[in-house]
Amino acid sequence: MSNVKYVGMDVHKSTTTIVVCDETGRREMRLTIATTGEAIREFLVMLRGTVKVVFEEGTYSAWLYQVIKPLVSEVLVSEPRHNKLVGAGNKSDDSDAEALAYLLRLNGIKTVYKGDQRQREIKEVARAYENLVSDTTRVKNRLKALYRGRGIGCAGRAIYCRSQREQWLEKLSEPGARFRAQSLYAELESLQELRQASKQEMIKQARQHPDYRILSRLPALGPVRVSQLLAIVGTPHRFRTKRQFWPYSGLAVITRTSSDYQVIDGKAVKRKKNVGTRGLNRNYNRQLKQVFKSAALTAMQMEPFKEYYQRQLDKGQRPELARLSLARKLAAITLTVWKSRSEFNPAEVTDLAVEITL
Numbered sequence: 001m002s003n004v005k006y007v008g009m010d011v012h013k014s015t016t017t018i019v020v021c022d023e024t025g026r027r028e029m030r031l032t033i034a035t036t037g038e039a040i041r042e043f044l045v046m047l048r049g050t051v052k053v054v055f056e057e058g059t060y061s062a063w064l065y066q067v068i069k070p071l072v073s074e075v076l077v078s079e080p081r082h083n084k085l086v087g088a089g090n091k092s093d094d095s096d097a098e099a100l101a102y103l104l105r106l107n108g109i110k111t112v113y114k115g116d117q118r119q120r121e122i123k124e125v126a127r128a129y130e131n132l133v134s135d136t137t138r139v140k141n142r143l144k145a146l147y148r149g150r151g152i153g154c155a156g157r158a159i160y161c162r163s164q165r166e167q168w169l170e171k172l173s174e175p176g177a178r179f180r181a182q183s184l185y186a187e188l189e190s191l192q193e194l195r196q197a198s199k200q201e202m203i204k205q206a207r208q209h210p211d212y213r214i215l216s217r218l219p220a221l222g223p224v225r226v227s228q229l230l231a232i233v234g235t236p237h238r239f240r241t242k243r244q245f246w247p248y249s250g251l252a253v254i255t256r257t258s259s260d261y262q263v264i265d266g267k268a269v270k271r272k273k274n275v276g277t278r279g280l281n282r283n284y285n286r287q288l289k290q291v292f293k294s295a296a297l298t299a300m301q302m303e304p305f306k307e308y309y310q311r312q313l314d315k316g317q318r319p320e321l322a323r324l325s326l327a328r329k330l331a332a333i334t335l336t337v338w339k340s341r342s343e344f345n346p347a348e349v350t351d352l353a354v355e356i357t358l
Contacts, residue, residue, distance in 0.1 A: 003049030007072075008101030010093045011035060011060050017093035018043065021101040030094060035060065037067050044071045054104040056080045057112045065114050078103070081283065082110035115234035118209065125202040126231035129224075130287060132195040139191060143184045146177060160188065202227045211338065218334060218344050220299035225291050229334070232288045236338040245335045249292055250284030251328045280324075292334075296327040304346045305329070 005028070010017040012035060020029040033039045044051065051072040055064060061077050068075045078100060103109050115123070140160060147154040152171050159168055165185055172178040206212050206227035215226040239245040246252040256278050261268045299305035305326060312322035337344055 005047055005049055005051050006101045006105045007044075007047070007051060007053040008097040008099070008104060009053065009055035009064075010097040010100070011055050011058060011064060012093070015093075016040065017097045019094065019097040019101050020047070021098070021105060023105070025102060025105060027098065027101075030097075032093070040064070040067055041071060044068065052076075052104055054078050054100050054109055056100070061112070062114065062120065076104065076109050077112040077114055079110040079112050113234065113238055119231065119234040122202070122205045122209065122227065123231040125198065125205050126228055129195065129198040129202045130228075132191055132198055136188065136191045136195055139184055139188045143181065143188065146181055146184070147171070150174075150177065162189070199224065202231075206230050211341075214338060214341055215334070218330075218337060219302055219305065220295040220330060221334070225295055228287060228291050232285055232291075236335050239335060242332040242335055245331055246328060247281050247283070248285055248288065249331050250280060250282075250286070250289035251292065251324070251331055252281045252284075254278045254281050292327040292331050293323075295330050296323050299326060299330060 004023050006021045008019045008021075014035055015032050016035045016039075017032045018030070019027060022028050031043075033043055044053070052074040053068055053072050054076045055061065056078045057080060065075060065077055100109075114120075144154050144159065147159065147168075150172070154168075158164055169178055169181055169185075172181055203223045206223070209230050211230060212226060215221055215229060216223065221229070236245075239248065243252075259271070261270050263269070300309050300323070308329065309322055309326050312325055313319065317325070333344070
């Protein structure tokens with residue numbers, strides 16, 4: 001019998017609970033150590049044989065993956081939502097770690113992709129940009145809410161213009177409200193400067209990636225969207241076909257059928273009936289879906305996508321579904337061009353069939 005050890009880790013801020021199982025599923029060891037690189041390295045070096053480790057995706061997963069990877073034969077980062085055994089029955093650190101070890105032994109782990117060092121660097125800068133975009137939007141919403149709460153109309157973007165700032169402040173008669181608006185304006189100005197700096201740094205990092213040139217030639221994908229693609233996806237070879245890429249992008253149609261076959265003359269024959277659709281999948285990367293949805297809005301105004309979009313409308317498809325079909329089309333073309341490292345062919349817009357009906 002080969003000496004294989006399956007190690008499940010339940011990681012927390014200060015402590016990590018570890019359960020080690022052998023090939024038969026018998027628990028060999030259980031202990032709790034500090035969540036530090038030194039303590040984890042010391043424990044893993046002590047183990048003998050072939051060591052396989054699993055822990056759930058979380059705040060510490062990227063750091064822990066880099067710490068453990070050189071020390072073991074295999075390390076997996078698990079998707080928590082798919083660990084059904086972890087949530088069954090009583091819950092504790094011991095049971096969570098043990099369930100992860102058993103899932104690893106049974107090859108039942110749904111893993112989370114961890115890219116190379118280059119992708120992680122782009123991802124960190126991209127996250128900084130995304131955080132600043134959301135913070136900027138939040139401050140803008142608070143500023144408009146301040147005026148709306150006093151019956152002052154503030155539609156449009158004029159309220160954010162620096163040249164009109166004094167005029168807007170004069171509309172607030174209350175000293176406290178005026179001070180709050182001044183604070184929000186100062187915060188907005190600071191965030192906009194940081195946002196622009198992070199955007200430039202993100203694009204700078206992305207341009208050093210060898211795939212940037214390929215993706216930047218695709219219509220409707222500008223420098224920001226290409227940078228986000230490189231940060232989120234990393235490599236197109238994670239996905240065998242567009243059928244695997246669409247669910248990750250939140251563009252896969254969920255279908256529900258039952259009793260698909262019937263017996264005719266002693267043979268199982270598939271029934272001829274319409275497949276019932278149930279909308280799009282809900283487990284997906286939010287940022288990646290936003291990339292393709294926004295790209296579809298841009299592509300609607302340019303050929304050959306403009307013709308494709310109009311053709312869907314002519315078929316009687318609702319505008320929102322036509323935009324969704326276009327987003328799926330862009331995702332499929334992006335994956336094809338990226339994997340083959342070829343030039344974009346406008347004929348692919350009509351060759352790839354992705355029309356949907358919900």
